[in-house]
Amino acid sequence: MTATRKKNPGGRGRGVGRPRAGKANVREGLIDAAIAEFIRTGIRATSLRVVAEAAGVTPAMLHYYFGDKRQLILAVVEERLLPALAPMRAGIEAGGSNPVELANLFVNGVGGMVAAHPWLPPLWIREVLCEGGALREHMFKRAIPQLPQLLAQRFAAAQAQGRLAPDLDPRLMVVSLVGLTLFPAAGAPIWRQMFDAGDLDDDALRRHTLALLGHGMGARWPGRSKARRKPE
Amino acid sequence: MTATRKKNPGGRGRGVGRPRAGKANVREGLIDAAIAEFIRTGIRATSLRVVAEAAGVTPAMLHYYFGDKRQLILAVVEERLLPALAPMRAGIEAGGSNPVELANLFVNGVGGMVAAHPWLPPLWIREVLCEGGALREHMFKRAIPQLPQLLAQRFAAAQAQGRLAPDLDPRLMVVSLVGLTLFPAAGAPIWRQMFDAGDLDDDALRRHTLALLGHGMGARWPGRSKARRKPE
Numbered sequence: 001m002t003a004t005r006k007k008n009p010g011g012r013g014r015g016v017g018r019p020r021a022g023k024a025n026v027r028e029g030l031i032d033a034a035i036a037e038f039i040r041t042g043i044r045a046t047s048l049r050v051v052a053e054a055a056g057v058t059p060a061m062l063h064y065y066f067g068d069k070r071q072l073i074l075a076v077v078e079e080r081l082l083p084a085l086a087p088m089r090a091g092i093e094a095g096g097s098n099p100v101e102l103a104n105l106f107v108n109g110v111g112g113m114v115a116a117h118p119w120l121p122p123l124w125i126r127e128v129l130c131e132g133g134a135l136r137e138h139m140f141k142r143a144i145p146q147l148p149q150l151l152a153q154r155f156a157a158a159q160a161q162g163r164l165a166p167d168l169d170p171r172l173m174v175v176s177l178v179g180l181t182l183f184p185a186a187g188a189p190i191w192r193q194m195f196d197a198g199d200l201d202d203d204a205l206r207r208h209t210l211a212l213l214g215h216g217m218g219a220r221w222p223g224r225s226k227a228r229r230k231p232e
Numbered sequence: 233m234t235a236t237r238k239k240n241p242g243g244r245g246r247g248v249g250r251p252r253a254g255k256a257n258v259r260e261g262l263i264d265a266a267i268a269e270f271i272r273t274g275i276r277a278t279s280l281r282v283v284a285e286a287a288g289v290t291p292a293m294l295h296y297y298f299g300d301k302r303q304l305i306l307a308v309v310e311e312r313l314l315p316a317l318a319p320m321r322a323g324i325e326a327g328g329s330n331p332v333e334l335a336n337l338f339v340n341g342v343g344g345m346v347a348a349h350p351w352l353p354p355l356w357i358r359e360v361l362c363e364g365g366a367l368r369e370h371m372f373k374r375a376i377p378q379l380p381q382l383l384a385q386r387f388a389a390a391q392a393q394g395r396l397a398p399d400l401d402p403r404l405m406v407v408s409l410v411g412l413t414l415f416p417a418a419g420a421p422i423w424r425q426m427f428d429a430g431d432l433d434d435d436a437l438r439r440h441t442l443a444l445l446g447h448g449m450g451a452r453w454p455g456r457s458k459a460r461r462k463p464e
Contacts, residue, residue, distance in 0.1 A: 039363055045277055099449055126362050129419060131271055131354055140426065148426055167443040169436060171427040175419065176444055179411035187361060187407065194372065194380055195403040204401060211399040212408055216448035217331055 027065050029055045031079060034072050039122045043073060043134040077138045084117040085143045092147060099158040102151065103177065103213045110181035111206045121186035148174045180209045259297050261287045263311060266304050271354045275305060275366040309370045316349040317375045324379060331390040334383065335409065335445045342413035343438045353418035380406045412441045 033055035037046040048069055052062040066072040088109030095105045114121055127135035140148075155170035164170070184191070184205060191197060265287035269278040280301055284294040298304040320341030327337045346353055359367035372380075387402035396402070416423070416437060423429060 041276070041364070042274060042362075044273070103449060122363050125357065129422070130274075130358050130362065131421075132273070136422070140422075148423070152427060164449055165443060165447060167439065168449055169432065169440045171423070171429055172416070172432065172437060172440040173444075173449065174427075175416045175423050176412055176441070178419070179415040180408055183411040183415045184404070184407045187410070189363075190361070190368070190372075191380070191403070191407050195384060195406075197403055200401065200404065205404060207399065208401045208404040209408070211397060212405075212445070212448065214448050215397060216444065216446050217335060217396055217400055217405065 026055070026057060026061065030057065030062055030065055030072070031075055034076055035080065035119050035123060038076070039119060039126060042126055042130075044132075048072070073134065077135065077142065080117070081120075081123075081135065081138065082143050084113055084120055088113050089144050089147055092151065095154075097154050097158055097161075097163075099155055099164045099173075100214065102154055102158075104210065106151070106177045107181055107206055107209050107213070110185070111202055114182075114185040115202055121182055121188075124182060125186045151177075177213075180213065184209075258287070258289060258293065262289065262294055262297055262304070263307055266308055267312065267351050267355060270308070271351060271358060274358050274362075276364075280304070305366065309367065309374065312349070313352075313355075313367065313370065314375050316345055316352055320345050321376050321379055324383065327386075329386050329390055329393075329395075331387055331396045331405075332446065334386055334390075336442065338383070338409045339413055339438055339441050339445070342417070343434055346414075346417040347434055353414055353420075356414060357418045383409075409445075412445065416441075 030051060034046070034051045037051050037054060046069075048062050049059050051072070052059045055062070062072075066075060088106075091105050091109050092102070095102055123135070124139075127133040128139045151174045152171045155164055155168075155173045158164045159166065159168070159170055164173070192200070262283065266278070266283045269283050269286060278301075280294050281291050283304070284291045287294070294304075298307060320338075323337050323341050324334070327334055355367070356371075359365040360371045383406045384403045387396055387400075387405045390396040391398065391400070391402055396405070424432070
């Protein structure tokens with residue numbers, strides 16, 4: 001695993017599959033190409049030959065850098081997935097017990113993560129959420145170990161103190177937060193086209209989500225002054 | 233396409249992959265096996281040979297019933313996907329313009345659909361939500377044509393009448409509803425294990441979701457009497 005760690009892990013945040021010049025970038029380019037193929041057809045169906053071709057190198061070159069597919073997957077996990085999730089994880093771990101603050105940290109954390117790493121939601125859908133997803137264990141054991149449980153515990157503590165509505169389930173709050181953030185990010189290509197919603201950017205999505213979490217949709221909502229507060 | 237319609241489409245609601253006795257059920261058993269394989273490895277990776285094997289028949293028998301893979305996919309769409317989604321679609325189309333009522337129809341509609349057709353959420357994740365999903369077009373052009381747009385229009389009309397919080401986006405309300413219903417259903421195997429949440433059944437999920445949609449999580453929520461109202 002250490003073999004996959006050498007060199008600058010700063011490829012995070014870059015677009016996927018962008019062509020690169022120069023030998024120093026070959027390795028990063030191969031990881032980019034791997035992620036793009038993993039998203040397009042899934043890890044199981046991705047051949048090393050296709051990844052090499054997409055990166056514009058020979059299969060032998062890919063073999064030189066990564067050895068086998070398992071090592072390539074580990075490089076994606078170590079050098080992209082973990083660094084992409086680290087800021088959100090740190091923010092939530094450092095956050096307090098106020099449920100509204102926790103929801104803000106989560107919504108803004110996912111929003112920032114998705115903006116910086118647009119490959120993450122579709123990869124998460126296919127390789128974590130789908131049955132047999134190859135990254136599921138990496139996600140929950142390496143990238144965000146115990147983070148869902150920590151969040152649920154904080155929501156439960158807040159509920160015990162009367163700071164979270166009593167008819168919400170603290171564990172399902174975590175599920176709801178993911179469903180209101182990562183899922184809309186992954187489905188954005190669908191709903192943006194469906195609703196002709198080019199006007200709805202990431203900030204509009206965050207504002208909507210924080211409003212829904214804050215006061216729900218029902219007949220009673222805070223006055224416009226509160227409704228218009230900036231989510232950050 | 234009509235060739236895929238003969239015989240009883242009543243296979244809807246049955247479990248996937250259950251072995252069947254008797255020739256009359258061979259066709260239904262093949263569709264069950266196809267859905268199970270589509271969920272497990274995706275439509276693109278599924279071979280007719282594997283489906284036939286899983287159903288306990290010869291590839292020639294599968295060929296006799298469906299001809300080719302395209303016909304098998306169309307049978308899944310016509311005889312399972314469309315009938316599974318029809319009741320929810322009809323309920324929403326017949327529903328009124330009250331946003332809370334619309335949310336109730338949606339949440340309860342998806343809940344009932346998932347309970348009757350547990351194969352639907354994982355199939356939706358892999359073949360509608362995933363990039364290149366083979367059922368995406370079938371879903372939006374055949375199964376629920378214009379339903380998301382209809383919902384968004386009703387939310388927009390309700391908002392114009394002051395019956396939906398002004399800081400919510402009517403189109404994103406539809407995205408939020410899907411993220412709070414189909415996504416948790418698809419992710420249930422993950423979060424049930426993660427939170428050791430065998431105690432949280434489908435009704436608990438519905439109650440939580442309707443509470444969150446109704447009043448949000450924030451510091452102000454209705455008193456216990458309202459909070460405890462039955463969602464149905």
